[in-house]
Amino acid sequence: MKRLLREVAAPVQLALLALGLASLLLLLFGESPYHVGKALLRGAFASRDDLARTLAGAVPLIFTGLAVAIPFRAGLFNIGAEGQLILAGFAAGVTATVFADLSPIALMPLVMLIAMLVAMIPAGIAGWMRSRIGIHEVIATILLNFIIYSLVMWLLRVESFGLMAGMEPKTAEIPLGIRLGEAIPGTGIGVALVFAVLIAVVAEVVLFRTKPGLMLRARGGNPRAAESVGVRSGRVILGSMLVGGALASFAGTQQVLEVHHSYIEGFSPGYGFTGIAVALLGANRPLGVVLAGLFFAVLRSGAFAMDALAGIPREAVGLLEVLIILLVASELIRGSFRKARAGTAGGVA
Amino acid sequence: MSGPAIELEGITKRYPGVIANDHVDLAARVGEIHALVGENGAGKTTLMRVLGGLTPPDEGTIRVRGREVSFASAADAAAAGIGMVHQHFTLVPVFTVLENVVLGDEPGFIGGLDGVRDRVVELAGTLGFSIDPDRIVETLTVGERQKVEILRTLLRGARILVLDEPTAVLTPQESRDLFKLLRRLVKEGRTVLFISHRLAEVLAASDRITVMRGGRSVTTIAAAGATEGDLARLMVGREVLLPSAVRGGSEPGEPVLDVSGARALSDRGVPALSGVDLTVRAGEVLGIGGVMGNGQTELMESIAGLRPLTAGAIVLEGADLLGWDAAARIRAGISFVPEDRLDRGLVATMSVEENLALGLMDDERLFRGPFMRMCALRQRADATLKRMDTRPSDPGLLVSTFSGGNQQKVLLGRAFDSGARLILLMEPSRGLDVGAMEIVFEQVRSATARGVGVLLVSSDLTELMSLSDRILVIRRGRIAGEVHPGETTEEELGLMMAGGGA
Numbered sequence: 001m002k003r004l005l006r007e008v009a010a011p012v013q014l015a016l017l018a019l020g021l022a023s024l025l026l027l028l029f030g031e032s033p034y035h036v037g038k039a040l041l042r043g044a045f046a047s048r049d050d051l052a053r054t055l056a057g058a059v060p061l062i063f064t065g066l067a068v069a070i071p072f073r074a075g076l077f078n079i080g081a082e083g084q085l086i087l088a089g090f091a092a093g094v095t096a097t098v099f100a101d102l103s104p105i106a107l108m109p110l111v112m113l114i115a116m117l118v119a120m121i122p123a124g125i126a127g128w129m130r131s132r133i134g135i136h137e138v139i140a141t142i143l144l145n146f147i148i149y150s151l152v153m154w155l156l157r158v159e160s161f162g163l164m165a166g167m168e169p170k171t172a173e174i175p176l177g178i179r180l181g182e183a184i185p186g187t188g189i190g191v192a193l194v195f196a197v198l199i200a201v202v203a204e205v206v207l208f209r210t211k212p213g214l215m216l217r218a219r220g221g222n223p224r225a226a227e228s229v230g231v232r233s234g235r236v237i238l239g240s241m242l243v244g245g246a247l248a249s250f251a252g253t254q255q256v257l258e259v260h261h262s263y264i265e266g267f268s269p270g271y272g273f274t275g276i277a278v279a280l281l282g283a284n285r286p287l288g289v290v291l292a293g294l295f296f297a298v299l300r301s302g303a304f305a306m307d308a309l310a311g312i313p314r315e316a317v318g319l320l321e322v323l324i325i326l327l328v329a330s331e332l333i334r335g336s337f338r339k340a341r342a343g344t345a346g347g348v349a
Numbered sequence: 350m351s352g353p354a355i356e357l358e359g360i361t362k363r364y365p366g367v368i369a370n371d372h373v374d375l376a377a378r379v380g381e382i383h384a385l386v387g388e389n390g391a392g393k394t395t396l397m398r399v400l401g402g403l404t405p406p407d408e409g410t411i412r413v414r415g416r417e418v419s420f421a422s423a424a425d426a427a428a429a430g431i432g433m434v435h436q437h438f439t440l441v442p443v444f445t446v447l448e449n450v451v452l453g454d455e456p457g458f459i460g461g462l463d464g465v466r467d468r469v470v471e472l473a474g475t476l477g478f479s480i481d482p483d484r485i486v487e488t489l490t491v492g493e494r495q496k497v498e499i500l501r502t503l504l505r506g507a508r509i510l511v512l513d514e515p516t517a518v519l520t521p522q523e524s525r526d527l528f529k530l531l532r533r534l535v536k537e538g539r540t541v542l543f544i545s546h547r548l549a550e551v552l553a554a555s556d557r558i559t560v561m562r563g564g565r566s567v568t569t570i571a572a573a574g575a576t577e578g579d580l581a582r583l584m585v586g587r588e589v590l591l592p593s594a595v596r597g598g599s600e601p602g603e604p605v606l607d608v609s610g611a612r613a614l615s616d617r618g619v620p621a622l623s624g625v626d627l628t629v630r631a632g633e634v635l636g637i638g639g640v641m642g643n644g645q646t647e648l649m650e651s652i653a654g655l656r657p658l659t660a661g662a663i664v665l666e667g668a669d670l671l672g673w674d675a676a677a678r679i680r681a682g683i684s685f686v687p688e689d690r691l692d693r694g695l696v697a698t699m700s701v702e703e704n705l706a707l708g709l710m711d712d713e714r715l716f717r718g719p720f721m722r723m724c725a726l727r728q729r730a731d732a733t734l735k736r737m738d739t740r741p742s743d744p745g746l747l748v749s750t751f752s753g754g755n756q757q758k759v760l761l762g763r764a765f766d767s768g769a770r771l772i773l774l775m776e777p778s779r780g781l782d783v784g785a786m787e788i789v790f791e792q793v794r795s796a797t798a799r800g801v802g803v804l805l806v807s808s809d810l811t812e813l814m815s816l817s818d819r820i821l822v823i824r825r826g827r828i829a830g831e832v833h834p835g836e837t838t839e840e841e842l843g844l845m846m847a848g849g850g851a
Contacts, residue, residue, distance in 0.1 A: 209720060209721050209723070210719045210720050210721060211710060211716055211719045211720075211721065212719060214703060214706055214707060214710075214721065215707075215710075217696075217699060217703075218696050218699065218703075218707050221696035221697065221698040221699055222691075222695070222696040222697065222698075224692055224693045225691075225692070225693050225694055225695055225696050226696065226707070227655060227675060227693075228653065228655055228675060228685055228687060228693045228694070229675075229679070229707045229708050229710070230674075230675045230676030230677075230678075230679045230680075230710065231676075231707075232674065232676060
């Protein structure tokens with residue numbers, strides 16, 4: 001717990017610093033940071049609908065953040081979360097319409113499972129290519145993203161499959177019984193959010209309290225040392241990428257089951273890539289990722305109100321996100337330099 | 350002639366939670382070789398970093414030839430005539446000697462290189478060795494690379510040369526060469542300051558010795574007339590058993606490890622082992638002596654399951670290990686202590702207890718199914734750190750916050766804790782002080798008393814001679830001979846390693 005606080009402390013400080021810088025910027029343009037901030041928070045929290053939208057918006061960010069953070073702990077960079085979640089969303093939409101006659105109790109897990117397995121395929125391919133042929137996972141996942149975009153676009157349009165509902169590029173509406181609602185009625189807290197937090201807690205425990213997590217982090221920290229204590233590098237690579245794919249799948253499934261109620265082409269505004277920023281700000285700790293996901297969701301959800309009430313274009317929020325990422329990244333680089341230097345200084349001290 | 354070249358007075362450097370240097374005084378005269386000795390964590394490296402301008406001190410003054418200076422950066426120190434030669438060389442392997450010498454201080458024109466070339470050859474000549482400025486650094490021996498480092502420092506005008514454990518990577522012959530070179534330098538009015546853990550060479554090579562203990566400078570004594578025992582006592586603050594006095598005879602039992610006809614390739618794909626046969630018996634320490642890079646690393650890695658054999662067999666207590674990976678071999682009872690603790694040994698970004706857990710993943714007491722038993726692990730880690738006398742002793746700290754010597758203790762503690770039947774020990778006392786070496790020797794002794802077989806690779810001949818029951822000399826991937834420590838000298842062993850004698 002102490003370590004969690006220590007690891008998350010720096011990103012939190014930097015996020016605050018970024019907010020401070022943004023306030024200065026606003027002052028420079030003659031705007032009141034207080035009013036802008038108030039408008040933003042009002043947009044995110046004012047009504048129960050606003051709150052529900054904000055919290056639901058955090059869910060895909062938490063999942064994609066985890067989908068990046070877990071492989072990152074193993075020393076891998078999963079740029080493929082975007083493709084993985086799109087594939088999962090498509091699989092979820094199709095499964096839900098094809099098996100629409102099943103009872104919701106059976107259909108829900110089936111949808112989640114199939115979406116998950118399908119999303120694990122490209123992640124697994126990238127992991128396999130890295131561990132067996134040595135193709136870097138960044139290259140593999142980026143290219144797989146393009147393959148997935150095109151594949152899904154094509155599958156949706158193959159007439160004999162009949163997946164497209166009407167003229168719009170989307171699947172038919174999913175049965176009412178499997179649409180996700182609030183976990184506790186009246187609070188705005190969705191079932192999906194509760195599930196996301198649970199998954200993050202499980203990830204936290206697995207990473208820091210179990211043997212597989214120990215091996216995964218060891219391979220991420222020092223692959224050669226991990227090898228010499230018997231960690232099978234190939235298994236960690238494949239395993240962590242598969243887990244990454246599964247986590248990304250939940251983001252796609254949630255979008256279908258909770259938000260859009262069908263697979264709609266282009267439903268993801270780049271959640272998979274924002275996940276990289278979320279993982280970074282969350283210090284690659286699952287619980288840190290939950291906080292970072294919520295933070296980004298508040299910014300995005302409040303952006304409309306900020307635009308309408310305070311007259312600040314909502315793109316300004318994107319600016320703030322970038323500012324935070326730059327600060328966190330530069331701190332990470334500085335930190336690793338410091339560590340490298342401390343490492344050589346420790347020679348005989 | 351023998352005025353003060355460099356004086357440090359009341360140097361104090363605090364880090365959160367520790368005082369690395371506590372009012373340290375040190376004065377080296379012009380024309381002397383001055384050694385700095387002390388236990389791991391005594392503050393030697395911090396002091397050297399202060400001197401080199403890498404770490405600004407919190408308090409204290411530095412005077413170079415009587416003039417007070419303050420260094421904001423390494424460049425300031427270099428401008429004042431202080432040249433650092435680090436433990437890890439800073440040469441670019443694929444560049445030539447000449448390119449490395451001018452790197453970072455390039456002459457303005459392409460033609461300027463020829464002038465530097467002449468100066469390199471000339472300076473090497475006056476220092477009593479020759480070097481081809483157009484050789485690629487990769488192709489040089491470790492000793493030659495070190496000379497290039499020294500040349501570079503001198504060409505930039507260094508009057509005071511600071512060396513951090515210069516002999517740690519050298520053979521005895523190379524070390525002797527180095528000290529000859531250093532002696533010439535001081536004869537010309539330069540000053541040499543060096544850190545070493547090898548007390549015998551400190552006594553032989555230096556004029557005066559400053560001893561540090563617990564962040565303070567204890568005293569400065571003349572090397573002439575002092576003994577290793579005196580130094581060890583000053584460093585530790587109590588009487589210590591010197592390693593050479595420790596090991597008695599032991600009666601080896603059944604073979605634990607049998608290696609026959611082992612052949613393997615190096616990382617670069619050239620044959621590194623060309624048919625090695627050896628047997629380690631229970632309760633025996635079998636030493637492997639040799640100049641670094643003669644197949645020792647490849648031998649140890651193939652036994653540990655980290656490198657495939659191209660021919661031959663490795664048999665552990667009757668079981669052929671062909672096709673067993675590292676995890677299976679650990680389970681079968683092999684524990685591996687690699688030569689470079691941060692390369693193949695520890696994960697610096699994880700805590701000490703996590704690193705211990707990594708080496709003990711088959712220990713039922715530390716894991717319940719896949720789950721770590723946090724309390725049991727903490728207790729185990731506390732015990733290990735206490736036994737190895739590490740400082741600090743908190744197993745929750747990251748390995749990167751420990752000094753090199755203390756990291757080494759963690760690595761060794763893990764191996765001796767593992768219940769292994771065979772311990773592959775490489776350079777166990779690299780970076781360790783006498784007090785810590787005492788602990789390591791004690792651990793080896795108690796392991797062999799339990800019937801554990803130890804295969805030891807060390808470039809420190811004193812260590813090899815005092816720990817081993819038998820010593821095999823390895824040369825170009827073959828066993829070139831066997832000696833018994835009681836019946837040979839370091840000189841003979843060194844000659845065998847280099848390829849002379851039988």
